[in-house]
Each structure stands twice: as structure tokens, then as C-alpha cells.
Amino acid sequence: MPEVTLTATVDWEGYEIRDENIDAIKKFRNDFPDVPFTHFICPSYFTRDFNNKKIAEQIRSVMTNNDEVALHVHCWYSLLEKAGVPYRSKPTWNPGGHPGLFVSYDKGNKIDLGHAVPLGSYGVEEIRKIIMTSLEILSLHHLIETPDNCTGFRCGGWVSSDSVFEALLGAGNFLYDASAAPANFFKKLYERLNFPICRWLSMIWGNSRISEPSYLTNTYTFPHYNNGVTGLDHGDSHISQPTYIASLNIMEAPDTGALADYVTFRQLTHYIDKAAETGADTTISIGFHQETATWPSPEIRPEGSTNIEVFANAVKYFLNLPNIESRCSTWTKRLTKKPLHDY
Numbered sequence: 600m601p602e603v604t605l606t607a608t609v610d611w612e613g614y615e616i617r618d619e620n621i622d623a624i625k626k627f628r629n630d631f632p633d634v635p636f637t638h639f640i641c642p643s644y645f646t647r648d649f650n651n652k653k654i655a656e657q658i659r660s661v662m663t664n665n666d667e668v669a670l671h672v673h674c675w676y677s678l679l680e681k682a683g684v685p686y687r688s689k690p691t692w693n694p695g696g697h698p699g700l701f702v703s704y705d706k707g708n709k710i711d712l713g714h715a716v717p718l719g720s721y722g723v724e725e726i727r728k729i730i731m732t733s734l735e736i737l738s739l740h741h742l743i744e745t746p747d748n749c750t751g752f753r754c755g756g757w758v759s760s761d762s763v764f765e766a767l768l769g770a771g772n773f774l775y776d777a778s779a780a781p782a783n784f785f786k787k788l789y790e791r792l793n794f795p796i797c798r799w800l801s802m803i804w805g806n807s808r809i810s811e812p813s814y815l816t817n818t819y820t821f822p823h824y825n826n827g828v829t830g831l832d833h834g835d836s837h838i839s840q841p842t843y844i845a846s847l848n849i850m851e852a853p854d855t856g857a858l859a860d861y862v863t864f865r866q867l868t869h870y871i872d873k874a875a876e877t878g879a880d881t882t883i884s885i886g887f888h889q890e891t892a893t894w895p896s897p898e899i900r901p902e903g904s905t906n907i908e909v910f911a912n913a914v915k916y917f918l919n920l921p922n923i924e925s926r927c928s929t930w931t932k933r934l935t936k937k938p939l940h941d942y
């Protein structure tokens with residue numbers, strides 16, 4: 600029987616931690632105790648003047664022993680300040696270059712911005728500083744043992760461009776990047792929603808080589824996915840699989856099922872069926888954002904469920920599929936099952 604492995608991921612945006620989202624994640628953990636998570640955490644929760652001890656406890660309260668903590672970077676001002684990197688406010692992936700999310704801190708004297716600025720718009724050395732500082736912060740708050748213990752990375756907005764990959768080299772001990780997103784899916788979403796990030800994703804993970812702008816270049820990854828990264832779109836006949844990028848000595852671990860904010864339950868079941876029907880061992884990835892776990896997305900999801908409910912229903916559907924061996928794994932456990940060069 601073919602084995603289908605699901606990697607369930609949670610993106611922590613470094614924006615805010617609300618009880619209702621934490622409670623909803625705890626409920627999922629109770630309902631599905633055998634489904635491990637790979638948490639991609641942006642450390643900017645800790646770079647403001649908030650109660651860092653409480654924040655670390657809140658994050659740990661939704662973790663189990665089988666989970667993995669990986670790094671997620673959004674270019675928040677407060678994080679860049681810690682890293683000693685001059686902040687840039689542009690470009691952003693919002694319509695009209697809108698700055699997007701903000702957090703008031705320092706008793707209202709400062710405003711944290713930058714969530715929607717692509718990491719690849721910074722220089723390689725700057726990105727490396729941001730990554731190394733981020734690892735130190737996660738380690739300081741005991742979310743990882745040491746900076747070298749963090750093996751996974753997902754770029755904020757999934758936009759791992761060339762300079763991001765170059766910065767990852769020598770910035771720690773990264774085994775994989777989990778930023779590759781399904782290009783056709785986001786191309787169609789862009790046609791409906793007109794959100795620049797969707798167009799960016801259809802470019803950086805699409806079927807052409809991109810040489811500019813710098814934050815969308817795909818020199819390293821494009822040769823490995825030259826038909827574009829596929830998976831979630833109804834027209835995709837294939838689900839892109841993890842691949843070893845020898846020039847960077849890193850694995851690309853594609854997020855072919857995207858995150859629940861963008862998909863309907865029906866789209867996820869089609870995607871999971873597609874994996875089951877390949878007849879070969881396949882890895883798939885679905886997930887949600889911590890910050891929007893309990894949000895409904897009415898404009899793209901008329902039935903009005905919350906993101907984490909859609910995610911939970913998809914996990915349940917996956918676990919009950921006949922004719923396949925359903926496995927759940929963190930990304931690192933999945934990727935270390937065989938030598939990198941065999942991918």
C-alpha cells in the first residue's frame with residue numbers, strides 16, 4: 600500500500616497571541632493527539648516590551664513532545680532593530696503597498712510594522728543577521744535548545760528568493776526550507792482577490808526563471824521545479840515533492856497544500872485524494888496560522904467554518920482514507936528518513 604505522509608504546520612506570525620486561538624489549538628491537540636506539528640515561529644513576539652515569560656509559556660502550552668520548532672521570519676521593525684539591521688518599509692505584498700499589520704508597544708510610543716515586507720528585499724548579510732538573531736531569541740526563550748538545533752525555515756509570505764537561500768548558508772544548521780507554494784493555485788487566487796502576494800507566489804514558484812525584482816528571484820529552486828510548484832490547484836496533475844538542492848546543501852520541503860486561510864475543505868479533500876491516487880509514496884503539507892486559527896474567511900469560504908476547523912476536518916479526512924497508509928510527521932523526521940542525496 601502506498602504511504603502518504605502529512606506534515607501539519609503552524610505559522611506563528613510574530614503578531615499577537617490571543618486566548619481564543621490558543622484554546623482552539625489545544626482542542627485540536629486533544630482531538631488528534633497523534634498528529635505532530637512543525638511550528639514555524641517568528642520571534643518578534645519577544646522583541647517588544649511585553650511579558651516574554653508569559654508569551655513563551657503560551658507558545659509551549661500548545662506543543663507536544665513530538666512537535667518540531669522551526670524558524671519563520673517576518674521583517675518586523677522590532678526584530679530588525681534587535682538584529683542591528685536598518686528597517687525598510689517597502690515593498691509590501693499588500694494592495695497599494697499598504698503596510699498591513701501593526702503592533703503598538705513601548706507604552707504606545709512605538710509601532711511595530713514590517714510583516715508584509717519580503718525578507719528578500721534585504722541584502723544577504725542583513726538577512727543572515729536577522730536569521731541568526733532570530734535563532735538566538737528562540738533559544739533564549741527555550742523554544743529551541745540552541746541555534747544549531749533549529750533545522751527548518753519558512754520565509755514570511757513563502758517568498759524565499761535567492762538572497763534568502765544564500766543567507767541561510769552559514770546562518771545556522773538548516774536542513775530545509777518549507778516555503779515553496781503551489782503556483783497555479785495562487786495565480787487563480789490572484790485573479791479573484793487581486794492581492795499582490797498571490798501574484799508574487801505564482802511568479803517565484805512558477806514555471807519561469809525570475810531574475811527581478813530581487814525578492815522574487817528563483818535561480819536555485821527553479822531548476823528543481825521547472826514546471827512550477829504544483830499541488831493544490833484542481834488542474835495540477837502532480838504534487839511537488841521534497842527535493843535536495845545540491846548547490847545550497849539544503850532540502851526544499853514544499854508547502855503544496857498552502858495554509859487554511861486560503862483554501863476550502865473541498866479543495867483540501869481534492870488535494871488529499873490526488874496524493875492517495877498517485878499510487879506511490881507521497882508527502883503532502885497542510886496547516887494554518889496561529890493568529891487566524893479561529894477566523895472565518897467568508898469571501899473565499901461561504902460555509903463559514905474557522906480556519907482550524909477546516910484544517911481539522913482535512914486531517915480527519917486524511918486519516919480515514921482507505922487504500923493508503925496515512926502517516927503524520929514533522930518535516931525534519933520526514934526528511935531524515937533517507938539520505939538527502941536520494942531525494
Ligand SMILES: [Zn+2]
Binds near residue numbers: 610611754755
Ligand atoms: Zn507568516
